[in-house]
Amino acid sequence: MKIKKILVTGCGGMLGSSVYSHLKQKGYDVKPTDIDLNEKWLSFLDVRDYDGAKKICDEFKPDLILHLAALTSLEYCEEHLEEAFKTNYLGTKNMALIARKIDIPLVYVSTAGVFDGKKERYSEGDIPNPINVYGRTKFYGEIAVQSMLEKYFIARAGWMVGGGKKDKKFVSYVLSQIKQGKREFNIVKGMRGTPTYTFDFARNLEVLFNTDFYGLYHMACQGETDRIEIAKHILEVLGIKDAKINEVDSEFFKKDFPVARAPCERMIDGNLNKKKINLMRHWKQALMEYLENEWNSLIANKKV
Numbered sequence: 001m002k003i004k005k006i007l008v009t010g011c012g013g014m015l016g017s018s019v020y021s022h023l024k025q026k027g028y029d030v031k032p033t034d035i036d037l038n039e040k041w042l043s044f045l046d047v048r049d050y051d052g053a054k055k056i057c058d059e060f061k062p063d064l065i066l067h068l069a070a071l072t073s074l075e076y077c078e079e080h081l082e083e084a085f086k087t088n089y090l091g092t093k094n095m096a097l098i099a100r101k102i103d104i105p106l107v108y109v110s111t112a113g114v115f116d117g118k119k120e121r122y123s124e125g126d127i128p129n130p131i132n133v134y135g136r137t138k139f140y141g142e143i144a145v146q147s148m149l150e151k152y153f154i155a156r157a158g159w160m161v162g163g164g165k166k167d168k169k170f171v172s173y174v175l176s177q178i179k180q181g182k183r184e185f186n187i188v189k190g191m192r193g194t195p196t197y198t199f200d201f202a203r204n205l206e207v208l209f210n211t212d213f214y215g216l217y218h219m220a221c222q223g224e225t226d227r228i229e230i231a232k233h234i235l236e237v238l239g240i241k242d243a244k245i246n247e248v249d250s251e252f253f254k255k256d257f258p259v260a261r262a263p264c265e266r267m268i269d270g271n272l273n274k275k276k277i278n279l280m281r282h283w284k285q286a287l288m289e290y291l292e293n294e295w296n297s298l299i300a301n302k303k304v
């Protein structure tokens with residue numbers, strides 16, 4: 001069936017903004033929902049509320065559910081276990097139940113955080129072993145989707161990059177500090193991963209959900225890196241030569257970020273490659289585009 005109408009949950013977040021603008025630009029009839037109505041184009045849907053979500057789906061009659069809603073702060077999830085479980089696991093189960101009931105495919109966005117970080121890189125065949133509450137709740141969501149549905153796509157993202165003002169991740173942390181005039185940065189060494197640009201992710205999702213290649217996919221940008229290299233690269237691109245990077249242990253940030261993080265979240269997009277539908281660009285190319293599009297004042301000034 002040709003996908004025309006798409007209901008998106010959690011569309012008010014970092015990834016949702018890119019997903020929404022991409023799908024609108026491609027001409028889909030999109031219903032963007034969230035519990036946090038931070039944009040005028042969003043409408044309310046709480047994925048923990050099965051009846052409420054079902055009613056909205058019955059009215060809108062989507063051809064596809066794109067399920068992005070989640071509690072994404074590792075610290076918040078660890079401290080609010082029940083809420084994290086209800087949102088990330090039961091919320092996903094609710095959306096899967098609805099998709100099954102109205103017989104439409106569901107896309108579930110998961111995370112490299114389902115792995116324990118003991119390996120150097122992960123492909124879809126590797127067994128998850130999450131080490132924190134967030135990772136566990138997202139992994140339970142995957143199990144719910146896989147056990148309840150035949151028509152599903154699970155797309156695991158790496159380190160999310162994008163979303164402009166909604167970006168609350170590492171790249172925006174570095175850029176915001178640069179903007180404030182900071183020239184000395186404490187960055188945790190040994191944290192390895194694969195950045196995932198929200199626009200590339202949205203584009204690749206669209207290609208994927210228009211196939212019947214149902215299943216599990218890693219969807220991260222090309223090229224492996226670590227936090228130190230990303231910070232150095234941003235400084236280089238912006239032409240900032242007088243900055244100092246202190247390579248610190250995770251202990252340094254223990255007070256602000258007490259939750260255990262996997263040291264390695266690098267992913268290989270094995271299944272996208274096999275199907276020849278991998279549109280994810282190299283992270284440096286994607287990051288450049290993000291800087292130009294969302295942080296252009298920094299790019300324009302070069303010397304900030």
Ligand SMILES: NC(=O)c1ccc[n+]([C@@H]2O[C@H](COP(=O)([O-])OP(=O)(O)OC[C@H]3O[C@@H](n4cnc5c(N)ncnc54)[C@H](OP(=O)(O)O)[C@@H]3O)[C@@H](O)[C@H]2O)c1
Nearest residue numbers: 010012013014015035036046047068069070072111157160
């Ligand atoms: N951020 C990353 O680095 C990353 C990496 C890999 C995968 N992912 C996955 O990608 C997806 C999108 O995440 P994101 O990066 O866009 O994070 P985000 O900016 O935190 O967006 C998630 C959105 O879901 C909303 N939400 C929370 N509880 C909800 C509920 N009960 N019902 C409906 N909406 C709810 C959040 O609202 P509030 O802001 O009010 O909580 C937020 O607007 C998530 O499934 C996440 O697990 C994220």
